Amino acid sequence: MSALAIRIEGVGKEFPLSRVRDQYPTLRAALASGAQRLVGGGRRARAEGRFWALRDVSVDVHAGEVVAIIGNNGAGKSTLLKILSRITPPTTGRIEARGRLGSLLEVGTGFHAELTGRENVYLNGAILGMRKAEIDRKFDEIVAFSEVERFLDMPVKHYSSGMQVRLAFAVAAHLEPEILVVDEVLAVGDAAFQKKCLGKMQTVSREGRTVLFVSHNLGAVRALCDRGIVLQHGVVTVDAPVAKAVAAYLATLEDASAYDVAERTDRHGKGDVRLTRIEVTSDDDAPGTLTTGRPARFRFHVSDVLPGMSCAFDVFDPLGQQITYFNSSLSEIAGSAPGHAFVCDIDELLLVPGRYRIDAALSCNGELQDKLEGAVFVDVDHGLVRGWPVPTFTQYGSVVLPHRWTTPA
Amino acid sequence: MIGSREMKLPKLTAQTEAALPVTVIRPASGWVTLGVREIWEFRELLFFFVWRDLKVRYRQTLLGASWAVIQPLSTMVIFSVFFGRLARVPSDGVPYPVFSFAGLVPWTFFATALTQASTSLVLHQNLVKKVYFPRLVIPIAVVLVGIVDFAIAFVVLIGMMAFYGLTPTWHVVWAPLLLVLAIITALGAGIWFAALNVRYRDVQYLVPFLAQMWLFMTPVAYPSSLLGEPWRTVYGLNPMVGVVEGFRWALLGTTTAPGPTVAMSVAAALALLVGAVYFFRRVESTFADTV
Numbered sequence: 001m002s003a004l005a006i007r008i009e010g011v012g013k014e015f016p017l018s019r020v021r022d023q024y025p026t027l028r029a030a031l032a033s034g035a036q037r038l039v040g041g042g043r044r045a046r047a048e049g050r051f052w053a054l055r056d057v058s059v060d061v062h063a064g065e066v067v068a069i070i071g072n073n074g075a076g077k078s079t080l081l082k083i084l085s086r087i088t089p090p091t092t093g094r095i096e097a098r099g100r101l102g103s104l105l106e107v108g109t110g111f112h113a114e115l116t117g118r119e120n121v122y123l124n125g126a127i128l129g130m131r132k133a134e135i136d137r138k139f140d141e142i143v144a145f146s147e148v149e150r151f152l153d154m155p156v157k158h159y160s161s162g163m164q165v166r167l168a169f170a171v172a173a174h175l176e177p178e179i180l181v182v183d184e185v186l187a188v189g190d191a192a193f194q195k196k197c198l199g200k201m202q203t204v205s206r207e208g209r210t211v212l213f214v215s216h217n218l219g220a221v222r223a224l225c226d227r228g229i230v231l232q233h234g235v236v237t238v239d240a241p242v243a244k245a246v247a248a249y250l251a252t253l254e255d256a257s258a259y260d261v262a263e264r265t266d267r268h269g270k271g272d273v274r275l276t277r278i279e280v281t282s283d284d285d286a287p288g289t290l291t292t293g294r295p296a297r298f299r300f301h302v303s304d305v306l307p308g309m310s311c312a313f314d315v316f317d318p319l320g321q322q323i324t325y326f327n328s329s330l331s332e333i334a335g336s337a338p339g340h341a342f343v344c345d346i347d348e349l350l351l352v353p354g355r356y357r358i359d360a361a362l363s364c365n366g367e368l369q370d371k372l373e374g375a376v377f378v379d380v381d382h383g384l385v386r387g388w389p390v391p392t393f394t395q396y397g398s399v400v401l402p403h404r405w406t407t408p409a
Numbered sequence: 410m411i412g413s414r415e416m417k418l419p420k421l422t423a424q425t426e427a428a429l430p431v432t433v434i435r436p437a438s439g440w441v442t443l444g445v446r447e448i449w450e451f452r453e454l455l456f457f458f459v460w461r462d463l464k465v466r467y468r469q470t471l472l473g474a475s476w477a478v479i480q481p482l483s484t485m486v487i488f489s490v491f492f493g494r495l496a497r498v499p500s501d502g503v504p505y506p507v508f509s510f511a512g513l514v515p516w517t518f519f520a521t522a523l524t525q526a527s528t529s530l531v532l533h534q535n536l537v538k539k540v541y542f543p544r545l546v547i548p549i550a551v552v553l554v555g556i557v558d559f560a561i562a563f564v565v566l567i568g569m570m571a572f573y574g575l576t577p578t579w580h581v582v583w584a585p586l587l588l589v590l591a592i593i594t595a596l597g598a599g600i601w602f603a604a605l606n607v608r609y610r611d612v613q614y615l616v617p618f619l620a621q622m623w624l625f626m627t628p629v630a631y632p633s634s635l636l637g638e639p640w641r642t643v644y645g646l647n648p649m650v651g652v653v654e655g656f657r658w659a660l661l662g663t664t665t666a667p668g669p670t671v672a673m674s675v676a677a678a679l680a681l682l683v684g685a686v687y688f689f690r691r692v693e694s695t696f697a698d699t700v
Contacts, residue, residue: 015698027609082697086434086541089694095434109539114465126457127540178429 004098005179005210006061011093013054013079053079054234057093066211068221068242070249071231077214080231081183084212099178102129113157117148117167120156124171138174146170166193173200179210198224218246259376269368273309275360277301280378292383292390292400296349300342300360308365311342316357317398329363350400353382354393437694443686447543454542458550463557477558478565481513492630501632501663504573511660512629512653514566515591518559519649520620522552526599527616530607530696537696544693545686548603552595559588570660578662587655590678594648597681604689607696628653633670645673648681
């Protein structure tokens with residue numbers, strides 16, 4: 001057994017709810033409440049709600065292990081990685097890491113659009129913790145890996161997003177820390193480059209470096225990792241060899257296809273009627289993730305039945321670009337009187353595999369009653385359209401149109 | 410089985426791995442150090458931030474350099490017309506335009522550094538949220554970038570002195586130290602407001618107003634010789650008083666020896682900086698959560 005690389009002991013992270021609601025405190029308010037407390041005799045106006053993003057996480061990782069951290073959105077994966085990368089401190093517990101820890105949290109962080117590719121390699125390398133001498137030494141290798149040699153002296157603002165991503169990953173991939181933390185970076189670039197990135201990660205692990213890998217790409221997880229840790233609601237529920245962990249995670253997805261949104265406070269609209277629960281299912285109400293080319297069903301449960309009520313939702317691609325829009329008031333609703341749910345059926349889901357954001361809204365006679373941004377996030381899995389496989393989301397688009405090619409004589 | 414939790418843990422200090430540094434991550438505690446050593450370890454990153462800003466700024470060389478001069482120069486013209494000509498503000502025996510410009514050169518450095526440092530963390534929030542490095546590097550880099558503008562304006566000042574037939578005395582050897590005092594003051598104020606701005610987002614509206622007030626409380630448009638002792642020394646509690654008066658004394662040889670005022674300013678500037686770094690370090694760990 002090799003030495004310990006990371007020891008995580010009882011780590012927890014608590015956030016005040018005001019942060020979750022995304023409100024910025026102001027100096028004015030702080031001074032006002034301070035004065036109020038002074039006058040009012042030292043009692044706080046209201047105790048603030050808090051919530052635990054991570055609770056009592058204890059994990060030991062040995063040098064050379066490649067560990068996947070799996071879990072739904074909001075399960076605490078990113079929080080754990082942020083604590084490991086020292087971006088945010090834990091509220092409880094303690095972590096000991098042996099060796100340099102490098103994180104690939106998001107590719108391209110710190111790129112400056114006005115600087116050339118060459119200059120950005122140095123800047124980005126320095127931000128990730130490399131010494132100048134180290135970057136000098138690896139410079140040619142980085143450039144070769146990125147495949148952007150010809151544009152090296154051009155400002156990166158003229159690069160395509162694919163080129164930027166390649167250059168950024170190339171820098172990060174050459175960081176060579178003893179412990180590498182990787183978050184979703186493989187979701188970018190074209191298929192060939194993804195393959196290259198996977199290869200690079202495999203090399204890293206073969207060199208005896210420790211890798212912590214967070215990804216929704218379960219195929220990559222299975223191919224790369226020895227061990228899987230499943231996080232659910234901030235708690236480690238499974239810590240097992242990767243195949244077992246992935247299987248356990250897939251079993252939990254069943255619950256994840258329904259979302260209770262009644263408790264959410266970040267909503268807009270008049271509020272006479274509200275969305276309470278959203279279910280996303282594939283054909284025949286079978287739970288699980290959606291699949292390209294297969295049917296999809298969105299079921300919106302509402303708190304009340306009002307005359308003239310309608311339901312609408314927007315779909316956004318992984319880059320936040322709106323793709324399409326559904327509105328019940330624009331089409332005839334099958335069924336008798338309005339009920340406690342709206343169901344929208346899509347016969348053939350023509351979205352490429354990836355993660356999509358859904359904003360959902362309720363209106364009554366044109367007046368907005370309830371709107372939830374990011375009401376649900378749905379994952380679309382690989383599937384076939386007219387018998388052909390569809391590649392994962394890239395910057396080239398997110399919609400598949402059924403088509404055929406011919407080469408007429 | 411790998412990673413089984415019941416397994417007896419190997420000692421972290423295995424012989425072969427003894428060379429590897431160990432990072433301990435713990436909850437933020439109330440007690441913090443100033444973290445000077447860590448800044449030193451990250452000096453290359455500091456260098457790259459300064460280098461990046463200079464590169465972007467001076468990519469179009471003429472434009473970048475001209476801004477450094479236009480701002481104090483135009484203020485000098487306004488001051489000369491209204492304070493020098495119309496209000497007949499005394500200027501310690503040197504022509505008013507040189508008098509005010511000698512004050513405006515360090516003042517512009519300070520005011521620019523203060524306003525830019527105060528928004529620097531929020532501007533770099535993408536980095537702060539995603540990569541670890543001592544966050545102090547960001548405001549420090551912003552302040553250091555300003556030195557180049559200062560140097561350019563300084564050359565213009567020397568040209569102006571030549572135009573008016575003024576030669577610097579041997580006191581000029583103090584000028585670099587007075588620049589250091591200006592840097593310390595700018596760092597102190599900039600770091601305070603950088604940290605405050607992350608916590609309270611309305612601070613950004615306060616800073617320009619504060620910079621304006623500070624200008625009037627600093628003897629840029631008027632000489633501190635208007636005050637008698639001991640008030641002139643007490644005036645040095647505003648560290649920019651020592652910078653501006655010291656600067657005039659070193660370059661223009663204004664007769665009012667500002668020794669006690671400058672000493673007071675040095676003490677005030679150091680206190681401001683240490684307080685700022687301490688406050689910054691206390692709230693630093695929460696930046697990623699609050700920015």
